[in-house]
Structure formats: structure tokens, C-alpha cells
Amino acid sequence: xxxxxxxxxxxxxxxxxxxxxxxxxxxxxxxxxxxxxxxxxxxxxxxxxxxxxxxxxxxxxxxxxxxxxxxxxxxxxxxxxxxxxxxxxxxxxxxxxxxxxxxxxxxxxxxxxxxxxxxxxxxxxxxxxxxxxxxxxxxxxxxxxxxxxxxxxxxxxxxxxxxxxxxxxxxxxxxxxxxxxxxxxxxxxxxxxxxxxxxxxxxxxxxxxxxxxxxxxxxxxxxxxxxxxxxxxxxxxxxxxxxxxxxxxxxxxxxxxxxxxxxxxxxxxxxxxxxxx
Numbered sequence: 001x002x003x004x005x006x007x008x009x010x011x012x013x014x015x016x017x018x019x020x021x022x023x024x025x026x027x028x029x030x031x032x033x034x035x036x037x038x039x040x041x042x043x044x045x046x047x048x049x050x051x052x053x054x055x056x057x058x059x060x061x062x063x064x065x066x067x068x069x070x071x072x073x074x075x076x077x078x079x080x081x082x083x084x085x086x087x088x089x090x091x092x093x094x095x096x097x098x099x100x101x102x103x104x105x106x107x108x109x110x111x112x113x114x115x116x117x118x119x120x121x122x123x124x125x126x127x128x129x130x131x132x133x134x135x136x137x138x139x140x141x142x143x144x145x146x147x148x149x150x151x152x153x154x155x156x157x158x159x160x161x162x163x164x165x166x167x168x169x170x171x172x173x174x175x176x177x178x179x180x181x182x183x184x185x186x187x188x189x190x191x192x193x194x195x196x197x198x199x200x201x202x203x204x205x206x207x208x209x210x211x212x213x214x215x216x217x218x219x220x221x222x223x224x225x226x227x228x229x230x231x232x233x234x235x236x237x238x239x240x241x242x243x244x245x246x247x248x249x250x251x252x253x254x255x256x257x258x259x260x261x262x263x264x265x266x267x268x269x270x271x272x273x274x275x276x277x
Contacts, residue, residue, distance in 0.1 A: 047071045047079065047112065049140040049163035056124045056169045064123040067165075069140065071112040078145035080109045081120055083167065084137040088244045092234045096137055102126035103136075111145065124169055133205045133242040134169040168206065171242070177203035178240060180271035183216045185259055186249065193252035197227075197271065199235065200245040211276040212236045218256060220268050225253035 048070040057063050071077050083103045084096040104123040112118045122138065140163040182198040197214060201207055212235060213228040227250050229236060235248050252258060259265035 046073060046161055047077055047142060049079075049165070051165070052163075053166040054138075054168075056122075056167065058124065058126070058130045058169055059128045063125075064121060067120045067122060067138070067140070069110070069112050069118040069120060071114060071116055071118075074114050076111055076113050076145065078109070078111050078143045079118075080141050080143050081105050081122075082108065082139050082141070083122075084139060086135040086137050086241065088241055088246060090245065090247045092238055092246045092248075099136060109143075122167075126169065130169050130171050131204065133171045133174075135206060135241050136167040136169070138165045138167045139163070140165075171204040173204060175204040176207065176277065177201070178207050178209070178273060178275070180214055180273050181245070182266075183269040183271040184266050185252065185262055185269070187262065188249075193258050194249040195227075195252055195269075196247060196249050197235075198245060198247050199240065199273065201240040201242055204242055206239055206241045207275075207277075209235060209238045209240055209275045213274045214271055215274075216253070216269055216271045218269055221256070223253075223256050225255060 048068075050068055050070075054065045054067075055062075056065060067081075069079055083099045083105070085099045087095040087097075089095060102125060104121075104125055106121045107118075110118050110120070120140075126134070142160040142162065144160065178199065178201050180197055181200050182196070184196045184198075186194045186196045188194055195216060197216075211228075212232055213226055214232065214235075215224055215226045217224040231250055233248050233250065235246065238246070240246065259268070
């Protein structure tokens with residue numbers, strides 16, 4: 001009787017455990033369906049903004065360009081348009097700040113009705129002489145708009161879309177010149193041997209560094225190595241803005257002896273760059 005009682009308790013325990021597992025699986029399926037429906041529902045409030053890149057002239061007819069907002073949803077949406085400055089730090093990270101004084105945007109805030117479009121006019125009003133291309137970001141950001149309806153009972157999730165486009169103000173003359181200023185052996189704090197490359201865009205227009213190859217030559221031994229693809233890290237595919245300089249550390253080449261005197265070795269290496277123009 002005792003053994004039979006224990007067996008029944010174990011069977012009951014396993015039955016309850018299996019029921020819990022089935023319930024958890026059902027909950028996961030329901031949650032996944034809910035997440036899919038939620039994402040699908042969020043698409044209702046999506047919008048389109050184009051074009052994604054434009055070049056402005058400092059003056060004249062081409063100093064004004066138009067953009068189009070398309071609301072293909074069934075609800076009205078509110079969109080705010082603004083301009084940001086665009087800079088690069090030494091690690092290739094983009095830095096943005098507000099730049100309202102250089103541009104006129106009409107309208108800068110707009111409510112776009114369902115299944116309709118809105119034209120936005122952007123005019124450059126900065127310096128008329130631009131020796132080096134000026135790079136900006138034009139941002140179209142969807143902002144919360146309830147249309148005066150009660151929001152109680154709506155989802156706690158708000159999916160607001162943002163388009164960030166490229167905007168360039170053309171220089172007086174386009175000059176293309178990207179070079180590797182320095183190729184220097186370095187020893188990291190962890191004792192890892194690296195080659196430090198300094199790239200500069202001394203031209204007057206931005207350059208997309210696609211298909212980059214950098215050849216480093218040891219002037220003393222005449223040994224050389226070519227870095228390309230993933231070996232160049234963020235440099236491969238970088239939009240190097242006019243007048244900007246970036247630094248990247250790459251792996252030390254296996255076919256070269258690491259110099260014992262790093263200070264004297266700084267002048268021993270030269271480098272040249274090639275990329276798809």
C-alpha cells in the first residue's frame with residue numbers, strides 16, 4: 001500500500017509538471033504571436049521620407065531643394081524636420097549638433113493626413129563661399145500625435161520612426177585627395193604589437209572608402225604588407241568627410257620584425273591607399 005501510494009504521488013507530480021510545461025509553451029507561442037501582431041500594428045504609423053541624399057549649392061536655384069513625406073497609413077501623423085551638423089572624431093565616430101541658423105525649413109513641423117504626402121522645402125542660408133564641402137544631416141522625426149483622442153487603453157509601446165539623410169553643400173571646386181599620413185608601429189598597454197595608420201581627406205569633398213587597400217612599406221628593409229577588408233576595421237566603408245582625419249590600429253604584419261626602438265622607427269614606414277572611386 002505504501003509503495004502504491006508513493007507511485008500515485010509521483011505519477012500525479014509528473015502529470016502536473018507536464019501540464020505546467022505545456023502551459024509555458026502555450027504562453028510562449030501566445031507571446032510570440034502578440035509580439036508579431038504588435039510589430040505589424042506599429043507599421044500602421046510608418047512613413048516614407050525622400051530623397052536620402054542631396055547636394056546643395058551655396059547660392060542660386062540649387063540652394064533650395066525639396067523633400068517628400070509620404071504617409072501611407074490610415075492615421076494622421078506628425079513629423080518634425082531639422083538639420084544637424086556632421087563631424088567625425090579620430091575614431092570615425094560621427095558627431096552631430098543642431099544647425100538651425102544655416103537652413104530654412106518650410107514647414108519644419110507638419111501633420112500629414114492619411115494616405116497623403118507633404119512637400120518640404122529646405123533652403124541653405126549659410127556662407128556663400130564654401131571652399132570645402134560642408135556636410136549635414138537632415139532628420140525627419142515622427143513625433144507623438146493623438147489627434148485629441150483619449151489614449152487610455154492604447155499600447156504602452158510607441159513606435160516613432162526617424163529618417164536621417166545626408167545633405168552636402170558643394171564647394172567652389174571639387175578636389176579628391178585621401179592619403180595615409182602616418183604608418184607607425186605601436187605597442188598597446190596590453191603589450192600587443194600594432195600598426196597605427198592615420199588617414200586624412202585633404203580634398204574638398206567627402207569620399208566613400210569602399211574596397212580599400214592600404215600598402216605599408218618598410219623603407220629600411222623594403223618589406224611591405226597590404227591591409228584590406230576586415231583587417232582595416234571601420235576604415236573600410238567609411239564616409240571620410242572633407243578635411244577630416246581618422247586613426248585606426250591594425251594587426252602587426254607577421255612578415256615584418258617589430259622594431260626595438262619605436263621612436264626611431266616612426267620615420268621608417270610609408271603607406272599609400274587605393275579605393276573604389
